[in-house]
Amino acid sequence: MPQGVHAVLAGGGCSRRVDTMLLREAARRDELDAIDPGWCQVWETAWQRCYRLIHNHVQAGGALPETAGDVVVQGKDLGRWVTAQRFGWEQLLPVQQWILENTLKITPAEEDERPAKRTQDSKWAVNLAAARQFHAREGHLRVPRKHAEQFGQARHVARQRTQTRRQAS
Numbered sequence: 001m002p003q004g005v006h007a008v009l010a011g012g013g014c015s016r017r018v019d020t021m022l023l024r025e026a027a028r029r030d031e032l033d034a035i036d037p038g039w040c041q042v043w044e045t046a047w048q049r050c051y052r053l054i055h056n057h058v059q060a061g062g063a064l065p066e067t068a069g070d071v072v073v074q075g076k077d078l079g080r081w082v083t084a085q086r087f088g089w090e091q092l093l094p095v096q097q098w099i100l101e102n103t104l105k106i107t108p109a110e111e112d113e114r115p116a117k118r119t120q121d122s123k124w125a126v127n128l129a130a131a132r133q134f135h136a137r138e139g140h141l142r143v144p145r146k147h148a149e150q151f152g153q154a155r156h157v158a159r160q161r162t163q164t165r166r167q168a169s
Helices: 003-011 016-035 045-059 079-088 094-103 120-137 151-168
Strands: none
Touching: 045 079, 045 094, 120 151
């Protein structure tokens, strides 16, 4: 019998339903500890899964992925995850920061590494380029609402037409 289960049984004095629930919890905790002793129920499962995948990848001799798409394991983009941890360092718990620094040598992103905020002009240029691409391919600018070539392209075109009509009248 797993160690945690013995501790629950030694407590005694609980109702049968509570005993069963505590036994299940203890057994589950023991099973998780057998799989990964570093498992923490407080952290998101996705975070722990990606951490474990990267840790295993590095332990097997692989390089730490630094950009999105470098390494994909079990459908998880590990490079994207590493980047998200570096840029979201402030949102991590201190123990998560410590684990990343000491086991994977991941450090927080420096200010000069952070991407610059997009200006209205740069957003306009992206939308204009997408509209030109759509027009060149389709021969018109009646972009369907659910068109996914450029996120929000249909809304952008509709908004520009509305603004032009308002300015013309």
